[in-house]
Amino acid sequence: MASSSSSDSSAPQTPQIRKDSVKNRWVIFSPARAKRPSDFKSKTPINPNQQQQQCPFCIGHEHECAPEIFRVPPDNPDWKLRVIQNLYPALSRDIPAAEEVNNSDSGRVVVNGFGFHDVVIETPVHSVQLSDLSPREIGEVLVAHTRRIKQLMSSDSIKYVQVFKNHGASAGASMSHSHSQIMALPVVPPAVATRLGSMKEYFDQTGKCSVCESNSKDLLIDVSAHFISIVPFAATFPFEMWIIPLDHSSHFHELDSEKAVELGGLLKLVLRKMSLQLNNPPFNFMVQTSPLGDNASQLPYSHWFLQIVPQLSVVAGFEMGTGCYINPVFPEDAAKVLREVKVS
Amino acid sequence: MASSSSSDSSAPQTPQIRKDSVKNRWVIFSPARAKRPSDFKSKTPINPNQQQQQCPFCIGHEHECAPEIFRVPPDNPDWKLRVIQNLYPALSRDIPAAEEVNNSDSGRVVVNGFGFHDVVIETPVHSVQLSDLSPREIGEVLVAHTRRIKQLMSSDSIKYVQVFKNHGASAGASMSHSHSQIMALPVVPPAVATRLGSMKEYFDQTGKCSVCESNSKDLLIDVSAHFISIVPFAATFPFEMWIIPLDHSSHFHELDSEKAVELGGLLKLVLRKMSLQLNNPPFNFMVQTSPLGDNASQLPYSHWFLQIVPQLSVVAGFEMGTGCYINPVFPEDAAKVLREVKVS
Ligand SMILES: Nc1ncnc2c1ncn2[C@@H]1O[C@H](COP(=O)(O)OP(=O)(O)O[C@H]2O[C@H](CO)[C@@H](O)[C@H](O)[C@H]2O)[C@@H](O)[C@H]1O
Ligand SMILES: Nc1ncnc2c1ncn2[C@@H]1O[C@H](COP(=O)(O)OP(=O)(O)O[C@H]2O[C@H](CO)[C@@H](O)[C@H](O)[C@H]2O)[C@@H](O)[C@H]1O
Numbered sequence: 001m002a003s004s005s006s007s008d009s010s011a012p013q014t015p016q017i018r019k020d021s022v023k024n025r026w027v028i029f030s031p032a033r034a035k036r037p038s039d040f041k042s043k044t045p046i047n048p049n050q051q052q053q054q055c056p057f058c059i060g061h062e063h064e065c066a067p068e069i070f071r072v073p074p075d076n077p078d079w080k081l082r083v084i085q086n087l088y089p090a091l092s093r094d095i096p097a098a099e100e101v102n103n104s105d106s107g108r109v110v111v112n113g114f115g116f117h118d119v120v121i122e123t124p125v126h127s128v129q130l131s132d133l134s135p136r137e138i139g140e141v142l143v144a145h146t147r148r149i150k151q152l153m154s155s156d157s158i159k160y161v162q163v164f165k166n167h168g169a170s171a172g173a174s175m176s177h178s179h180s181q182i183m184a185l186p187v188v189p190p191a192v193a194t195r196l197g198s199m200k201e202y203f204d205q206t207g208k209c210s211v212c213e214s215n216s217k218d219l220l221i222d223v224s225a226h227f228i229s230i231v232p233f234a235a236t237f238p239f240e241m242w243i244i245p246l247d248h249s250s251h252f253h254e255l256d257s258e259k260a261v262e263l264g265g266l267l268k269l270v271l272r273k274m275s276l277q278l279n280n281p282p283f284n285f286m287v288q289t290s291p292l293g294d295n296a297s298q299l300p301y302s303h304w305f306l307q308i309v310p311q312l313s314v315v316a317g318f319e320m321g322t323g324c325y326i327n328p329v330f331p332e333d334a335a336k337v338l339r340e341v342k343v344s
Numbered sequence: 345m346a347s348s349s350s351s352d353s354s355a356p357q358t359p360q361i362r363k364d365s366v367k368n369r370w371v372i373f374s375p376a377r378a379k380r381p382s383d384f385k386s387k388t389p390i391n392p393n394q395q396q397q398q399c400p401f402c403i404g405h406e407h408e409c410a411p412e413i414f415r416v417p418p419d420n421p422d423w424k425l426r427v428i429q430n431l432y433p434a435l436s437r438d439i440p441a442a443e444e445v446n447n448s449d450s451g452r453v454v455v456n457g458f459g460f461h462d463v464v465i466e467t468p469v470h471s472v473q474l475s476d477l478s479p480r481e482i483g484e485v486l487v488a489h490t491r492r493i494k495q496l497m498s499s500d501s502i503k504y505v506q507v508f509k510n511h512g513a514s515a516g517a518s519m520s521h522s523h524s525q526i527m528a529l530p531v532v533p534p535a536v537a538t539r540l541g542s543m544k545e546y547f548d549q550t551g552k553c554s555v556c557e558s559n560s561k562d563l564l565i566d567v568s569a570h571f572i573s574i575v576p577f578a579a580t581f582p583f584e585m586w587i588i589p590l591d592h593s594s595h596f597h598e599l600d601s602e603k604a605v606e607l608g609g610l611l612k613l614v615l616r617k618m619s620l621q622l623n624n625p626p627f628n629f630m631v632q633t634s635p636l637g638d639n640a641s642q643l644p645y646s647h648w649f650l651q652i653v654p655q656l657s658v659v660a661g662f663e664m665g666t667g668c669y670i671n672p673v674f675p676e677d678a679a680k681v682l683r684e685v686k687v688s
C-alpha cells in the first residue's frame with residue numbers, strides 16, 4: 001500500500017471503503033476517527049481479582065451444573081475439561097425438529113426452536129484463563145469442540161454448529177470461569193449462507209479460495225508450520241484477527257489432534273499479544289466453518305478459520321441501521337503493531 | 345397465538361425461531377433465557393446528573409464545533425436546533441466520489457471513502473433529552489433530518505442516507521448532549537439491500553407490503569391518526585419497537601411537517617414508556633428508509649419506519665458468528681407490557 005504520509009504507517013490517510021470478499025461486507029476505514037493504533041487500549045480490562053471466587057463451573061461443583069456430555073480424561077474426578085448441557089439453553093433438544101408452524105394467513109413464518117446448546121468448561125480452576133493453558137491443553141479444548149460437532153452431526157436435522165467464546169462481561173460473558181459454547185442449529189444461519197455465497201462467487205470469478213488469498217505480508221501477524229494469524233484486509237472491528245489453516249480445508253471438525261496442539265500454540269500467542277497490547281480486553285472468538293448435512297464434503301471455495309475480536313468499540317446506530325461497520329484502525333497498522341508485540 | 349400455559353402471557357413456552365420478513369433474518373425466541381418480561385430493566389440507566397456540564401454542542405459554544413450547515417430558526421443566535429458537520433467524519437466530503445482503487449492483482453476491492461457525516465444538535469440545552477421536547481419540537485428535529493436528506497440527494501453519488509441516534513454511553517454515544525447523526529453513503533449498504541430484497545420477495549409472493557402487514561392487535565403498542573407503534577413479530581432485540589406510517593410510503597424524507605409533529609408525539613410516547621418501564625435505558629434509533637438516486641420513486645413493496653432499540657443485552661459470539669440473534673422476550677409479551685405502561 002502506498003502512503004503519502006511521513007509517519008511509519010503503511011496505511012492511507014483518507015477514508016477507504018473496503019470489501020470483505022469472505023463475508024461480503026463493506027467496511028469503512030476512517031483515519032479521522034482513529035487514535036494512533038498503538039494507543040488502542042481496553043477501557044474495561046478483565047479484572048483478575050474478579051476471578052477469585054468459586055462457581056458452578058469449578059471442580060467439585062459438578063452437581064450445580066446441567067448434565068454432562070463428556071469429560072476429559074473420561075470417568076476421572078480430576079477432570080481437565082467438561083462438555084455439559086447449557087442450563088438455560090436458547091434452543092431445546094426435547095422438541096420435534098424444524099416443524100414449521102407457519103401461519104400462512106398471517107404471513108408469519110415460525111420454526112420450532114429445536115437444537116442443542118452446550119457449554120465447554122475449559123479448565124477446572126476458576127482463576128485460569130484460556131491463554132494461561134499450555135498449547136497442548138488449548139489443543140484439547142479445540143479437540144473437545146470437534147468431537148462434540150461430530151456427535152451433533154449424527155442428527156440429520158442439524159445444519160450448522162457454531163462454536164464461540166465470550167470472555168469478559170462487556171463481550172457478553174455471564175460466567176467468568178473460562179468456557180466456550182457450542183450451538184447446533186436446524187437452519188444454516190444468514191451470516192454463514194452469505195459467507196459461503198461470497199466465497200463461492202470469489203472462486204467462480206478468480207478460480208481461487210478467498211481465505212487462502214487473505215495471506216499477505218502486510219497483514220501477517222505470526223506463522224507456524226500449518227497455520228497463520230493475520231488481520232483481515234477488511235477487518236470489521238479494530239484489531240480483529242483470524243487464524244487460518246494453510247492447507248485448504250472446509251471443516252473445522254476435521255482438525256486432527258496433532259494440528260490442534262499447533263493451533264493451540266498460535267491461539268495462545270495471539271491471545272497473549274492481544275492482552276499485552278490492548279490491556280487485557282474482553283473478547284469473543286468464533287469458529288467460522290462450513291455447513292453440515294448434505295453439504296459436509298470438502299468444498300474448493302470454503303475454508304474454515306478462527307475469528308478473534310477484542311471488544312474495543314461499541315456497535316451503535318449506524319452499524320445497526322446499515323450493516324456497514326466503521327473501523328478506525330487500518331488492518332496494515334494493526335498487523336504491524338501485533339507483529340511487533342514482544343511476548344516473554 | 346395459542347398458549348398452553350396458565351400465565352397471562354399469550355406467548356409460547358418452548359423456543360421458537362421466527363423469520364423477520366422485512367429484514368430476512370431468523371431470530372431465536374428463548375423462554376428459558378427470559379426473566380419475566382416485566383422484570384427487564386437497564387443495568388446502565390442514563391444518569392441525569394452526568395448532564396449538568398457544558399459541552400461544544402451547548403448554546404454559546406458554537407465556535408468549538410465543526411462548520412454549521414443550517415440552524416432553526418435561521419440566522420438566530422437563540423437557535424432551537426443546529427445541523428453541523430461532524431468534526432471526526434467517518435467519510436470525507438472532500439475526496440472524489442466512489443473512485444474504485446481496486447487492485448485486481450490482489451483481488452482487493454477498495455472504494456474511496458467519499459460521503460457526508462453530519463450531526464444534528466437537537467436542543468441548545470445540555471440537560472434536555474429528546475423525550476423532554478414537545479411533540480412539535482421533536483417534529484422539528486425530524487423535519488431537519490428530512491431537509492438535510494433532500495439537500496444530500498442533490499449529489500448523484502449518494503445512494504443512501506442513514507439517520508440514527510445514539511443515546512447513552514453503552515449505546516455508543518460519545519457525546520451526552522442530545523443529538524442525532526446523518527450519514528450519506530456512496531453505496532447502498534448491505535442491510536438495506538437485504539431489507540429491500542426481502543420486502544420485494546414478500547410482495548412478489550403475497551401481493552402485500554410486509555411492513556403494512558406487521559400491524560396486528562397482539563403486537564400493537566399505541567396508535568395515532570397516521571402512525572402506529574408496534575413490537576415487530578420477529579424483533580431482533582428485547583423490547584425493540586417500530587413506529588410505522590399507516591399510509592404506505594417508501595421514503596422518510598417525504599414526511600410533511602404536520603405529520604412530523606404527530607410522529608413526534610408518538611415517538612415521545614414510545615420513549616417515555618421505554619424509559620419508565622425499562623429504567624431509562626441507553627438506546628439507538630434508526631430511520632429505515634429506501635435508497636435514493638435512480639431508485640428514489642415510490643415502491644409498492646418498500647415502506648419506511650423508525651426502529652427504536654433499548655440497550656438491554658449484549659451482542660456476543662453467537663450473534664457475531666451466525667448473524668442470528670437470541671431474544672429472550674416474546675414480542676407479544678413486550679407489546680402487552682408497553683401497551684399498559686401508564687404515562688402521566
Ligand atoms: N450451572 C450451569 N450449568 C450449565 N450451564 C450454565 C450454568 N450456569 C450458567 N450456565 C450457562 O453458561 C453460559 C455461559 O455463557 P456466556 O457467559 O458465554 O454468555 P451467555 O450465554 O450468558 O450470553 C452471552 O452470549 C449470548 C450468545 O452469544 C448472547 O445472546 C448474550 O446476550 C450474551 O450475554 C450461559 O449460556 C448460561 O446459560
Ligand atoms: N465539536 C464537535 N463538532 C462537531 N462534531 C463533533 C464535535 N465533537 C464531537 N463531534 C462528533 O459528534 C458525534 C457524536 O456521536 P455519538 O455520540 O452519537 O457517537 P460516535 O459517532 O462518537 O460513535 C458511536 O457511533 C458510531 C456510529 O454508529 C460507532 O461506530 C461508534 O462505535 C459509536 O461509539 C461523534 O461522531 C463526534 O465525532
